[in-house]
Amino acid sequence: MIDFGDSSLTVRGDIGEAHATALDDIARAGTWLTGTERVAIAAEVRAAPHSTLSLERKNALSPYAVAGTHESNGPLSSDQIEAIHRITIDPARLSRRFFDESVAAWSTPERYVEMVGVTVRMVAIDTFCRAIGADSQPLPEPVDGDPSGVQPEGLTTGEAWVPMLSDEAMRAEGLSNTKSAGNVVRALSAVPAEVRGWGVLSAAHYVPNDKVAEPSWSNRALLRHEIEAVATRVSTFNECFY
Amino acid sequence: MSSALEPGSDAIDPELLAYADAVLNGSPTDRAAAQEALRTSRGDAAVVDAAGVIANFSQMNRIADAAGIALDAPTQMFAEQLIDDGGYRNFASAENTEPIGTAKRIAGRGLRRVAPTALRAQSAIAARFKRSRD
Numbered sequence: 001m002i003d004f005g006d007s008s009l010t011v012r013g014d015i016g017e018a019h020a021t022a023l024d025d026i027a028r029a030g031t032w033l034t035g036t037e038r039v040a041i042a043a044e045v046r047a048a049p050h051s052t053l054s055l056e057r058k059n060a061l062s063p064y065a066v067a068g069t070h071e072s073n074g075p076l077s078s079d080q081i082e083a084i085h086r087i088t089i090d091p092a093r094l095s096r097r098f099f100d101e102s103v104a105a106w107s108t109p110e111r112y113v114e115m116v117g118v119t120v121r122m123v124a125i126d127t128f129c130r131a132i133g134a135d136s137q138p139l140p141e142p143v144d145g146d147p148s149g150v151q152p153e154g155l156t157t158g159e160a161w162v163p164m165l166s167d168e169a170m171r172a173e174g175l176s177n178t179k180s181a182g183n184v185v186r187a188l189s190a191v192p193a194e195v196r197g198w199g200v201l202s203a204a205h206y207v208p209n210d211k212v213a214e215p216s217w218s219n220r221a222l223l224r225h226e227i228e229a230v231a232t233r234v235s236t237f238n239e240c241f242y
Numbered sequence: 243m244s245s246a247l248e249p250g251s252d253a254i255d256p257e258l259l260a261y262a263d264a265v266l267n268g269s270p271t272d273r274a275a276a277q278e279a280l281r282t283s284r285g286d287a288a289v290v291d292a293a294g295v296i297a298n299f300s301q302m303n304r305i306a307d308a309a310g311i312a313l314d315a316p317t318q319m320f321a322e323q324l325i326d327d328g329g330y331r332n333f334a335s336a337e338n339t340e341p342i343g344t345a346k347r348i349a350g351r352g353l354r355r356v357a358p359t360a361l362r363a364q365s366a367i368a369a370r371f372k373r374s375r376d
Contacts, residue, residue, distance in 0.1 A: 011290050091303060096337075133273065160310045222258075222295070237267065
């Protein structure tokens with residue numbers, strides 16, 4: 001459970017619990033990445049807005065117009081850091097070229113997907129803290145251990161840049177209980193643990209996944225249409241077509 | 243805490259959107275001022291809810307765009323006119339979703355006509371069910 005005591009707001013307990021769960025999970029070995037690599041990814045999410053090179057690329061007409069490499073002192077290479085920074089601070093201009101180069105940097109699509117899952121969880125946690133005027137949560141200490149290397153059954157290719165589980169495989173993995181899961185739910189499904197990790201945070205920050213399709217469902221202070229209005233505002237700001 | 247908006251209203255508090263804008267693109271001073279305005283208008287819980295939604299969609303947008311997914315087909319059929327009107331095809335990530343053909347566009351127009359009534363009916367039934375359960 002996380003205490004947001006430096007914010008003047010009273011924060012729902014489920015949000016603190018979800019953040020604590022996410023940070024604990026990030027510290028541990030995942031499916032393809034070690035705890036050390038995952039915590040290093042989290043650190044790069046925080047470094048991205050202060051990286052001169054990444055900011056120059058973000059402000060350039062094309063991110064490929066600015067040459068340079070990132071300083072690499074830890075377990076991540078410059079090209080791996082570049083992928084994390086681009087997703088964190090310049091998400092509107094991710095392209096097929098970006099994906100191909102990032103997968104090359106991360107060795108496999110599955111390792112790339114796991115990196116995306118960790119990156120976006122940190123973006124969500126830090127965005128929430130900034131929004132309520134709280135300090136960022138301390139990064140966790142990496143926990144020793146080996147990645148599980150468990151490859152799910154039922155991956156399909158060709159629907160997106162990343163491989164994704166079929167709807168049937170989503171249900172078999174316990175990631176969905178509907179006939180057709182939305183593509184955004186399937187997007188991280190090459191690494192099912194990252195879908196579960198996303199689900200924990202999303203249920204606290206937004207609404208539980210099994211309630212998303214109910215247009216009036218909300219047990220929050222905001223009415224559902226207000227929640228969706230804020231969602232639309234964010235997605236427009238990020239120029240996210242989806 | 244009283245709500246500025248009653249159930250059934252489809253208005254959006256300007257303080258709510260101003261807070262989202264300040265979190266996404268404002269200075270710390272802007273964020274603090276927008277937070278206080280929303281807090282005064284709607285209370286702590288609404289600010290926390292809004293912060294959660296902003297965090298969630300900051301996450302979801304990046305998942306969608308880093309994975310290169312297409313818009314789900316039923317949503318696209320329903321939203322194609324909105325996509326055109328809003329100029330959303332200009333977003334770089336629109337490249338991941340092929341435009342739909344004429345037949346689906348026509349079907350989408352029909353869906354959009356009946357959808358508001360269907361959604362209101364669904365909401366009313368859900369609200370009645372919730373009241374009877376409470």
